[in-house]
Amino acid sequence: MTRAATAGLADFPFPLVKDAYRYTANLQPGGQRQETEAGAWGGAITRAGPDYADLIAERARILRADPGRVITDPALRAAEWDTLRYLMRRLAAEYPAGFRYSETGERARWENRLLGSTADFTPGDPATLPCGPLEFIGRQVVEDLVLLDEREGHLWAEAGLVTFASGWSFPFVIGSSFQEIHGPVPRANADGVFTRAEAFLMALPPGQAYRRVNWAFQPFRVLDHSMDAAAAWMPEAARFLATATEEDIAQHVYLRVELQHLIRLETSGAVLFLIDTRFASLADLATVPAWAARVLAVLTDLPDDIADYKGLRVLRPRVIDCLRRLTE
Ligand code: HEM
Numbered sequence: 001m002t003r004a005a006t007a008g009l010a011d012f013p014f015p016l017v018k019d020a021y022r023y024t025a026n027l028q029p030g031g032q033r034q035e036t037e038a039g040a041w042g043g044a045i046t047r048a049g050p051d052y053a054d055l056i057a058e059r060a061r062i063l064r065a066d067p068g069r070v071i072t073d074p075a076l077r078a079a080e081w082d083t084l085r086y087l088m089r090r091l092a093a094e095y096p097a098g099f100r101y102s103e104t105g106e107r108a109r110w111e112n113r114l115l116g117s118t119a120d121f122t123p124g125d126p127a128t129l130p131c132g133p134l135e136f137i138g139r140q141v142v143e144d145l146v147l148l149d150e151r152e153g154h155l156w157a158e159a160g161l162v163t164f165a166s167g168w169s170f171p172f173v174i175g176s177s178f179q180e181i182h183g184p185v186p187r188a189n190a191d192g193v194f195t196r197a198e199a200f201l202m203a204l205p206p207g208q209a210y211r212r213v214n215w216a217f218q219p220f221r222v223l224d225h226s227m228d229a230a231a232a233w234m235p236e237a238a239r240f241l242a243t244a245t246e247e248d249i250a251q252h253v254y255l256r257v258e259l260q261h262l263i264r265l266e267t268s269g270a271v272l273f274l275i276d277t278r279f280a281s282l283a284d285l286a287t288v289p290a291w292a293a294r295v296l297a298v299l300t301d302l303p304d305d306i307a308d309y310k311g312l313r314v315l316r317p318r319v320i321d322c323l324r325r326l327t328e
Contacts, residue, residue, distance in 0.1 A: 009288060010039035011049070012280055013259045015213035019297035023188035023306070025197040030209030030261050037290045044094040045209055045261050046087065047142055047276050052098075052114050055142040055223075062163040062224050063139075069228075070135045070161045071174050079147050079270035080134040080159065081123055086265060086272065087137050112140055134161055143261075146170070146273040148178065148201075155198055155271060157181060164277045165226035166216055166256060167311065172227070186305040201271055204264040214258040217315050219244075221254055221279050241314050249322040250286075253315065254279040255295065282319065286326035296323050 014036050033043040063069055072080060088101040088110055100111040103123070110119045119136075121128035129136045138145055138161030146160035155178040162170035173181050178201070182194045204210065218225060219237045240252065261274040286292045299312070299320050307316055 009280055009284060011041045012036070012038060012278060013041040013213055013257055014038070014288075014291050014294075015215040015257050016291075016294045016298050019294060020301045021298045021306070023185065023191065023193055025193055025200065026212045027197070027200065027210045027262075028212070030211040030263070038288045041259070042211070044090075045211075045263075045274070046090045046094055047259075048091060048095045048098050048114060052142060056115065056139065058223055059142075059163045060139065062229075063161075066228065068171050069163050070132075070138065071171065072132050072134055072159045076147055076149060076159045076268070076270065077126075077133075079149070079265060079268035079272075080132060082265040082268045082270065083145065083147065083272050084133040084137040085123060086263065087141055091141070110140075115140075134159060141274075143274040143276045144170075146275075148271040148273060150202055150269065150271070153202075154178060155201060157273075160273075162226075162275075164223040164275070165228075166218075166258065166277070167225060167227065169227040184309070186309050187303075201262055201264075204262070204271070206264050206266045206269065209261050209263040211259065211261045214260060216256045216310050217253060217312060217319055218256050219253055219315075221281075223277060225256070241318070244318070246322055246325060249318050250283040250326060251281060253282050253319060253322070255282070255285060282322050282326065286323060289327060292323050292327045296320060296327075 013034070030045050031043065033040050088099070091099040092101040098112070098114045100109075100113075102109050106122050108121055108123050110121070112118070119129065126132055134145065134147070144160070144162040144164050146157050146162060148155040149158045150156075157173055157176055157178070160170060160174070178198045179194055182189065185194075188194060200210075219240045220233070222233045225233060240248070244252070257278045257280070259276040259278065261272075263272040263274070265272055285295060299307075299316055302312070302316070307313065312319075
């Protein structure tokens with residue numbers, strides 16, 4: 001086994017494709033296998049890896065503490081059922097040993113062997129599930145889910161289940177348009193990135209999936225890095241940065257990658273936004289010299305406004321120093 005494989009990076013969606021980074025829509029068809037220096041990723045749209053049960057348990061813990069991370073809207077009930085069926089079929093097709101989904105007449109059966117649970121229900125009838133369809137499927141997948149509805153020529157975030165947001169608040173975003181959500185992103189609005197991306201999404205034919213990757217750095221492997229949970233992670237991150245040694249930075253600072261899928265649902269026509277969150281520590285990244293070199297080049301070149309928006313003002317020089325030392 002290579003060192004990258006031992007570090008769990010064999011299927012890591014390394015996001016940086018050039019030595020410089022600027023905002024673009026960077027969309028490509030979903031489900032395409034992408035080779036990397038450490039292995040390959042992207043052959044599947046959903047993910048059920050060795051950490052599946054841990055991620056499901058972490059999501060359940062966050063939902064117990066803050067049930068407001070699930071938001072539904074009666075107007076999107078059809079889209080919720082669409083989401084449930086799409087994801088159950090996907091999981092069953094992509095991980096046949098772990099999941100099975102079947103429909104007989106009006107009834108459906110979902111078997112989740114990874115969690116050891118089965119559900120018999122009638123699609124379209126919420127009384128046959130223990131909770132709403134979006135929450136039900138959200139508790140079976142590791143991805144965050146947002147549903148966007150198209151009206152008045154724009155996309156609006158109207159429902160979802162988000163427990164692993166990176167630096168934003170799902171309850172705050174709900175009800176906003178695609179353009180409003182991206183209002184704070186520097187440069188990209190002026191460059192027309194979001195106008196083009198929204199037009200692309202609205203033209204997406206039913207059933208089609210596209211994907212993109214996004215990235216950030218953060219201290220500690222904290223999945224719920226949302227603004228809603230800032231009181232829990234922000235003071236600890238600040239304390240860490242004030243006292244961390246170079247070894248601490250190598251072990252406890254992570255590249256956080258979001259593999260995002262955008263899917264136009266077949267029946268309702270809503271757009272489903274899926275976010276799968278992955279982490280690699282700097283020490284792990286350094287096991288793949290091409291990745292460490294790429295991160296160094298990107299961070300060195302990154303304009304200050306993008307670095308500031310990504311919360312890298314204090315971290316950037318520390319990450320650069322640490323990766324230089326690790327790859328010397
Ligand atoms: C083609 C589709 C999309 C593109 C090109 C896109 C692009 C981007 C980019 C470039 C950023 C800045 C990220 C960073 O520097 O770390 C961003 C942030 C963000 N995106 Fe998207 N995105 C897309 C879809 C979506 C969708 C469907 C949602 C639905 C909720 C969404 C929600 C967000 C949020 C909440 C942020 C953080 C904004 C903030 O700082 O408050 N994005 N997006």
